[in-house]
Amino acid sequence: MNPVPSVTAPSVQPVGSVPDGKVADFLTGKFVNDTPEEYVRQNIEKALVRQYKYAPADCAPEFTIRVGSSRKRADIVVFDKGADHTQTNAYILVETKRADVKPTHRTEGVGQLQSYMASSLNVRYGMWTNGTDRLCFAKRGDSKGGWSFEEIIDIPGFGQTEADAQRPSRKDLKVATADNLLFAFRRCHNYIAAHEGKQKTEAFWELLKLIFTKIEDERSPKLNFFATPSERSSSTVSSTAKKRIQGLFEQRVVKKYPTIFDAKDAYIDLKPEVVAYVVTELQGYSLLRSPVDVKGVAYEEIVGSNLRGDRGEFFTPRNACRMAVSMLDPQPDERILDPSCGTGGFLITGMNHALEYIEKSERGQWEDPAQGTEYEQAELYRRRDEYFRQCVFGIDLNPALVRAAKMNMVMNNDGSGGLFQANTLENPHKWSTKLHEAIPLASIDVIVSNPPFGAKIPIDDEEILSQYHLAAVWDQDENGAWAIRLDKQGNHVLQKSQPPEILFIERALQLLKPGTGRMAMVIPNGILNNPGNAYIRNWILKKAQVLAVVDMQRDLFQPNNDTQTSMVLMRRLSADEEAVAEAEGLDYPVFMAVAETIGHDKRGNVIWRQLPDGSDALVKRVEVITEIDQATGNEVLREVEVTDRLVDDELPEVAGAYREWLAGQQ
Known part of the structure; x- marks a missing residue:
């Protein structure tokens, strides 16, 4: 290598x-x-x-x-x-x-x-x-x-x-820009917390019920997610708005998503005047048509402030997700999985990358690529729905995160049906029948993942550990060869515990298709550098081709966690390749890069790229934005030229360099 x-x-x-x-x-x-x-x-x-x-x-x-x-x-x-x-x-x-x-x-x-x-x-x-x-x-x-x-x-x-502005029709809905949707979500969350006397997390879940109702209302022929000025201003009249929104929630959300909302969740537990306020703050937006990153920033801020980090869960910044997905380049016919999906940020990035191929392919056949006919739009949505049902999967142990991820997926085109609450590291035979049938081992084309990591959450269940080579004790002989230590009965000698990130590497490779399946995973640098972890690196080289290692700047997960990590890309070897790797090793080039800047500092503040004289760099770029046609209410695409400060983030350039390097290897 x-x-x-x-x-x-x-x-x-x-x-x-x-x-x-x-x-x-x-x-x-x-x-x-x-x-x-x-x-x-x-x-x-x-x-x-x-x-x-x-x-x-x-x-x-x-x-x-x-x-x-x-x-x-x-x-x-x-x-x-x-x-x-x-x-x-x-x-x-x-x-x-x-x-x-x-x-x-x-x-x-x-x-x-x-x-x-x-x-x-x-x-x-x-x-x-x-x-x-x-x-x-x-x-x-x-x-x-x-x-x-x-x-x-x-x-x-x-x-x-x-x-029209007080009760917008479909043609009046606004596609959110910049941080304006973030402001709206923040206003709603703060208003609920201030006027209901609820705990922060309780306020968060009630807000998500209303966001979900808004999204499903946008999918219906007639918009009914609204509150009038009188309903917002009068506590007496607001009961009419509460009754209307409660009916929408029960009919269009609870019945459609029983795995997210069970019987005890079927009631919006907010005062009528609070419901009316939140509805009026959201009713003017098109949540379905707003850009993925705009929704992602807004959603993940309120999710992160309520559900973050109690089991080593630190959500991957969007720019790191985009870099990894761009490098893997998942296609519309490939099954994609995040085995520790959290709120779904990694998975949504990968899913939307593949959807861009579908959109480009379909629009390329339209008479007007910017705005298709009713039939053309229906065919596009059919292809998208087929992709969601057949190719998008996620697993997470935390039921609250799975629920939040499903909501996030619905807000970002959907795909929530492929999300499961389960222990990815547990023996697959203990998974639910539905999960086991949907995601058998060796069935996944692309994995994107940032598994929970840390010595504070060790896996010490012997039944789980016994599944993994990397949970065993390894010895190295005088020739440098590694072997698993065996007891007198010839069984593997297991370590007492193992950090979850080590086991996730092996489980992810088990899930990938032999020979073609590839993955991008955030891995602590200790696994890649520490002498005590040499057996892990040796095992990886016998099971996978390391495609790329990107050393991430230490502040990637700040202000929450300062663990030094790398984004590692691998391809699972075929059986024949494994045999060669075991016998004599494989020799191949590996793309390596160091990302010295990732767009923010350790406090989470944005860092702008500077020119030699110390001034911030300005760049021009063309953005394709979605708008809602004022006459028809359909979405249309428009290109706009934007001049803005350049974020000091090398991750997009790393992804571009990798794609260029990869093309040169073929």
Whole structure:
């Protein structure tokens, strides 16, 4: 086996730079101070353009308006279409604040926004938000010639009436951008926790019931997941909304997903006014059509804050998932499994990678690749559904994580039917009949996994340990050869316990198809480096071809865990190859790389790539975004050019370098 020297990954070419402490404004491209308040504003600017469909030319940040005898700066102003940027032509005002400024703040709260609205004659709507809180208002004339401000559910999008914004139809649903869905989930979770007196985890599960109901409602011909302004504002009227949503939950969720929601879970245990609030925060989005990463960040934040890490479970960052999946390149006809699936992040990344092939193949046959006919769309969904049912599988021991993963899968195209709660390391004959039939040993094409690891959760059950060569005691003779120690009866001598990550390596290889099955697994570097683990490395080389080893930056799992890990790719050897490996060893090149940057520091803060002069690099890229056609309500694809700061993350470049290297080996 010949390791390949670290490959120099192709670099992303910057098109400009951002001075230290600055960020490029989404609307103007000008540099502004990178502050917590600016973070909120940039998210809202993106939402106004991409979600609410206002033209960038009709929006302006930091616009000066006259309030009485003073001149103030409104954070964002939306003007009438094509109109001059004057206070007279202002249509919507938005005030954005940092997260710790409350709506009741004496000078920076909602009162500030309303004073600006009152001073702008033709302004009709306003929004105040600190990210966590978001309040929208309509300006109404009163009988005395003054103004009043009525709280509404949402501001109208471009071309929308106010009534449409308060109860959106399918064509009015918004595809989430940036962190706006994260903000919405956070608002809902915090509202439940504050108004129900529930424990954090209890609040989380009730929120997931409503998210699930929202998703299933989007799949129905007519949308009924909504609450009206009066239902949100009145505790008496809100009971109507609660009754409607409870009916949807029972009919479309509980009956469809009995393995997720049993009889005791069939009731949404929230006050009517809380249900109405959460529904209004979610009803304007299309959760099915929003980008995978946008949903992933939002979902995994609330999942992680409630279910993380009590058994060595540290969820794999999305960029590491994408790198591994890109390197493995799972195809639509390949069965993919995560044997320790957690909340499903790794599996969803792999699943959607394969779905891109299906989507590209189907759209390539459409007369209009951006928007197919009803028949063409139906055929695409049929192929996707077939893939979900036949090719996507996950197992996890933690029932709460399996349940959360199933919900995550449903929100990301589905595939939840292939998820099972079981002990992957247990003898497969003890698995349920359904699991054993779905995932027999030697039946999987691709495995992606970050197994739980750590000496604090050892496997010491002799019945489990007896299945594994790597649970035995190994001895090395004077010639360097390794062999399992045997007792007087010729049985393997077992170690008293073994960390789970070691056993997961062997179980994963058992699950793969001989000769073709391949895997990517996060493995602690101690397994790869420590002298005491040499027998593990020897065993791996007799059972698998090591395709690649990527040494991950130590902060990959921070701020939760600082274990040094590598992403290791392997292919299971065929029986003939095993025989050769056992007799004389195999000689082949191995791709090796060191990821020195992974996009965040040990506190979890984003790190931006810098140019030699110390400024942040700017890059242009083309994004394919999903939108909802305003006329038909169908999804359409559109390309947009985006200029943004470049995250200092080498993982995409490592994946690209591996694919290039692999092509050269063939």
